[in-house]
Amino acid sequence: MNSLREDIETLFVEGVRAATPKFLSLEFWNQHSELKKILNNPDKKTYVFALGKAAYAMALSFQEYFSVDAGFILTKYDHLPEEIRSKGQMGVWKCREASHPIPDTNSELYSREVLQDLLGLDENHQLVVLLSGGGSSLFEIPELGFSINDVVQLNQTLLRQGLPIHEINAERKKYSAVKSGKLLKLLNPNLKVYTFAISDVLGDDPSIIASGPSYPGSEYYIMGNLSASLAAMKKKAKMLGFEVKVISDVWDHSSEDTAELMFNEFIRAKKNDKKQAILLGGEMVCPVLGDGKGGRNQETALRMAILTGSLDKDRDWMFLSCGTDGTDGPTDAAGGIVGPETWEEMKAKGWDAKRELNRSNSYPILKDTNSLLFTGATGTNVNDLLVLLLAERNS
Numbered sequence: 001m002n003s004l005r006e007d008i009e010t011l012f013v014e015g016v017r018a019a020t021p022k023f024l025s026l027e028f029w030n031q032h033s034e035l036k037k038i039l040n041n042p043d044k045k046t047y048v049f050a051l052g053k054a055a056y057a058m059a060l061s062f063q064e065y066f067s068v069d070a071g072f073i074l075t076k077y078d079h080l081p082e083e084i085r086s087k088g089q090m091g092v093w094k095c096r097e098a099s100h101p102i103p104d105t106n107s108e109l110y111s112r113e114v115l116q117d118l119l120g121l122d123e124n125h126q127l128v129v130l131l132s133g134g135g136s137s138l139f140e141i142p143e144l145g146f147s148i149n150d151v152v153q154l155n156q157t158l159l160r161q162g163l164p165i166h167e168i169n170a171e172r173k174k175y176s177a178v179k180s181g182k183l184l185k186l187l188n189p190n191l192k193v194y195t196f197a198i199s200d201v202l203g204d205d206p207s208i209i210a211s212g213p214s215y216p217g218s219e220y221y222i223m224g225n226l227s228a229s230l231a232a233m234k235k236k237a238k239m240l241g242f243e244v245k246v247i248s249d250v251w252d253h254s255s256e257d258t259a260e261l262m263f264n265e266f267i268r269a270k271k272n273d274k275k276q277a278i279l280l281g282g283e284m285v286c287p288v289l290g291d292g293k294g295g296r297n298q299e300t301a302l303r304m305a306i307l308t309g310s311l312d313k314d315r316d317w318m319f320l321s322c323g324t325d326g327t328d329g330p331t332d333a334a335g336g337i338v339g340p341e342t343w344e345e346m347k348a349k350g351w352d353a354k355r356e357l358n359r360s361n362s363y364p365i366l367k368d369t370n371s372l373l374f375t376g377a378t379g380t381n382v383n384d385l386l387v388l389l390l391a392e393r394n395s
Helices: 004-017 021-031 033-039 055-063 082-087 105-119 148-161 165-175 182-186 226-239 255-269 296-308 342-348 353-357 362-368
Strands: 045-051 070-076 093-098 125-131 192-198 219-224 243-246 276-282 317-323 335-338 384-390
Touching (some): 004 384, 021 033, 055 192, 070 105, 093 105, 105 148, 226 243, 226 276, 226 384, 255 296, 296 317, 296 335, 296 353, 296 384, 335 362, 353 362
Parallel strands (some): 045 070, 125 192
Antiparallel strands (some): 276 384, 317 335
């Protein structure tokens, strides 16, 4: 029999798997056979621009179905295999990495490089944009009158405030020459453009995903999103014998509100003696309060450990909060996992959890108590997944 920690990690991995480009492509192209025929046009040369945290995996998956004449992959640092990163090339693909969640000089450098390629496309080409979360930071050319340093300072300010992503992207667009459909306005008007996106935006608004470099103006398709991941996790949890409750797939509240929500769900669930799984998906907001190290998922897990610390340990339980891209905030952890012993272990090791929260320093305390999940870059990004498991109560 698996432990609850094994079960909760299994559910998270299943949610990530359901959002991977390889998994999504199989289902998507089976459902879009006519579009597949159109894209396999022998009279057009196909250029593919893959942008975002899932860019590398999306590029490989696309190439399984279509011939690519030339392509450009722009993704986050350490999201390419080492041998490809060092060469900067993979067959017909130029491969580049830049900074996320805050752009850097490479963001502008490589954005201008791909733009030069795109400016050379005409009516004899078709442009395919493979879009995923993280593109707002990675693909950036400042509007006339602004520098990349202006954009960096703007992003730093917005992210520290913990604003919702649609508010952040609305401000980013004002400084950018390529966001909000501006990219397409620079290109040949006779160029046919198709966009295929894995959405990391609640509600799947194409103007918000990666700040919409190819929207409006292209044929736009959503290949995958958070709801598909939650559906896969629900199915898996039932196979493991859990009663399942899905709270929401569009949760966008603070880490503090989220922990309180899950704590209240925990209190209610304790009245039921059976195995239970409570699932939640969304994108939490989390203002940065100090100079610590952490992320919104780690902070949520730490808050859950604090809230449950005084409860009776009458049955086993486990709580997970992780980002599907495998990186929570500016850290190498996907998120945090806590259980009935976590709070006591933190105190035994001399940690003042509430003090660490006040300086946004959840990472060290969770790492010291074996309460982090490390997956590495997952090759996709559909926001945050939260899971609360309760074991069956022993009679």
